[in-house]
Structure formats: structure tokens, C-alpha cells
Amino acid sequence: MVMINLYGVELHKLEELMIGEEQKKFRATQLFTWIYEKKATGFDEMTDISLKFREVLKEKYCLIKPTIYTKQVSTDGTIKCLLNVKNDDKVETVIMRYNYGNVICISSQVGCNMACTFCASGLLKRKRNLDVEEMVGQVLVMNDLLSEENQRVTHVVVMGTGEPFDNYENVLDFVRIMNHPKAFAIGARHITVSTCGIPDKILRYANEGLQINLAISLHAPNDEIRSKIMPINRAYPLDKLMPAVREYERIAKRRVTFEYILLKDVNDRMEHAEELARLIKGTLAYVNLIPYNPVDEHGYKRSNNVHAFLDKLTKLGVTATIRKEFGTDIDAACGQLRAKHVEIHEN
Ligand code: SAH
Numbered sequence: 132m133v134m135i136n137l138y139g140v141e142l143h144k145l146e147e148l149m150i151g152e153e154q155k156k157f158r159a160t161q162l163f164t165w166i167y168e169k170k171a172t173g174f175d176e177m178t179d180i181s182l183k184f185r186e187v188l189k190e191k192y193c194l195i196k197p198t199i200y201t202k203q204v205s206t207d208g209t210i211k212c213l214l215n216v217k218n219d220d221k222v223e224t225v226i227m228r229y230n231y232g233n234v235i236c237i238s239s240q241v242g243c244n245m246a247c248t249f250c251a252s253g254l255l256k257r258k259r260n261l262d263v264e265e266m267v268g269q270v271l272v273m274n275d276l277l278s279e280e281n282q283r284v285t286h287v288v289v290m291g292t293g294e295p296f297d298n299y300e301n302v303l304d305f306v307r308i309m310n311h312p313k314a315f316a317i318g319a320r321h322i323t324v325s326t327c328g329i330p331d332k333i334l335r336y337a338n339e340g341l342q343i344n345l346a347i348s349l350h351a352p353n354d355e356i357r358s359k360i361m362p363i364n365r366a367y368p369l370d371k372l373m374p375a376v377r378e379y380e381r382i383a384k385r386r387v388t389f390e391y392i393l394l395k396d397v398n399d400r401m402e403h404a405e406e407l408a409r410l411i412k413g414t415l416a417y418v419n420l421i422p423y424n425p426v427d428e429h430g431y432k433r434s435n436n437v438h439a440f441l442d443k444l445t446k447l448g449v450t451a452t453i454r455k456e457f458g459t460d461i462d463a464a465c466g467q468l469r470a471k472h473v474e475i476h477e478n
Contacts, residue, residue: 242257323343351403376414389416400436
């Protein structure tokens, strides 16, 4: 019999499981409190649960976290780990120290199928989706490291390896566990899901009634450039993506963040800034400009126009910021660390 890892069970599902075990519904909240608030690592610690039911729990359920395979710490405090998850698969997870808190960047899949031409994650194709417990596990492991400094994860971004909307249900259960007051209690506005732009999933997300932030990897002001650097754009071009964004804003009453990687001579000219301003006109969205973190295998270069691009957008009335860079002395770009190790150890 396969044991159920409770780190992967969202509260409503845990209530159903408990009812299936002929327990009262509140048993689920009690377990959540033990697991997340009191940080129990085994069922014997749960002293207000009857011995008899603890035996049942021990037989059918478990609490298993990923283990650390490699750990790198940057001079700026960024921690990047390659974690061993199930089947000995490896995923990256990163902690960045902003002045407002500790932000964890979560991987949602083992590898990625989106094949963006600038990204290291796509160097290795998707092997599988991560289970909920493997995403929650990334936060648990980083919290263990941070607890040595009396700190904890305060913000979550699902921006690591993988396309979260290609693993929709698991990612949603994961964010529910992050958000739940009896679990990680991380405010919805401190959680961000980043997608390459899958219109039907954006609409589904809009209707979840969550206050969680949505970021869209736009990276280009027109279809010609976007299709070249993001193959997903051939399936969902801008005339499909942009209406979904506008609809999201209408339904969720939230604005999105457009991420825009500046690649030298590809999408960083002043005319691109003008075209971008026209493209997003009428949305509430703002633009987060991302200095490119070069990936040797791809040959793109960092743009010299980052500040000029920002100024241009600002003059055109677009709210924009430049993303702060972290961990430039370690393998910071998404997928880099894993690509290196999986190459060495699996080939
Ligand atoms: N698939 C999702 C989430 C993972 S990528 C998405 O596309 O949004 C998270 C963000 O990191 C995306 O905006 C992605 O384009 C960006 N990114 C990928 N490689 C990068 C690199 N080498 N330098 C800077 N940003 C990068």
C-alpha cells in the first residue's frame, strides 16, 4: 500500500480523508496544527490523538521531506539548493533576501516542456509534474535552513523550473497550503504564480476567487519576436493571450505583472518599448524588466539598455520596475544548477 504523505494534502482533502477514516472533520485541522504549527515530524508526538488512531496514521500516512543534494550560498545571502525528491529526481529551489522578506522560488515540474530559447530549465525536457508534497517540501527544507537564523519563508513565487499552469491542480493545492492560516499562513498577496501564458488556465485561475498574484512571462512586444523566443506563442499568440489577461483583470479585479527579459538586440530597442506600451495599453498591468542571466548554451547577451528601456516605458505612462538580481556568483538562472548536475550524474 502506498503511504499518503500528509505534506501533500490540502485541508479540505484532509477532511475528506479523515471522514473516510471514520473520524470527525476537526481531526484534519488538528493534524494541520501538529504538522505546521507545532512542526511535529512523527505521529507519536501528537499526544491529543488517541493511541489507536495514531497507529492507523502510522500505518497509512507519512511525513516525508525532500533531502538536500547540493547547497550554494551566495555572498548576498541567496541560498540555492538542488533537492532530491521522489524517484531520485532533482529540483532547484532558491531563497532570495529582499528587504521586505525571504522569498522562495519554487519549481513546479521536473524539467520543462516550454522550450523558451533563453532559459536553462528547458535544456532538460519535462520528466513529470511535481506532487503537492514535493512543492511544500521545498518550503519546509528552506524553512529548516532559515530557522538557524530565526527566520522563515515570508513570500512564495512559483517561478522556478516548470510551467505551473501545466501542473494546475497540484500548484493550486500547494498555494492553498501556503496560504492557509493553520498551515504556512503566507498572505495571498505574498504569493505569486508565473506563467508563460496559457489563456484557458489564466481564465480558470481568475475564477478561483483567490487573491494570489499572477505574473505573465511576456518577454516580447509582438508575435514575431515572441514566437522566436517562446515557442508557446505559436499555440497561444498575443491575440489569444491579451484578451485572457484583460478578462482576468475584470473577473479577479487584480492586475497582473508582465515579466520582460531584456535580451541584447532581440527585444531591447526603444521601438520595442513603444510597441510594448501599445500592446498593454488599457490593462492595469505593470512591467517587471528582468536583466538577463546568461545561459552559456543559448548565446543570448545581456542588454545594455535596461535603464533606457525603463525610462522610455515610464515616459509612455507604463508603470515599470527593474528586477533586483540575486546570486550572480552562484548558478542563479533558473534551471542552471540542475542542468549542470543532471548532465554530470545522469548521462
Ligand atoms: N514557466 C513559468 C515559470 C518559470 S520561469 C513562466 O514562464 O513564467 C520564471 C521566470 O524566469 C520567467 O519569466 C522566465 O522567462 C525567467 N527566466 C528564465 N530564464 C532566465 C534567465 N536566464 N535570466 C532571467 N530570467 C529568466
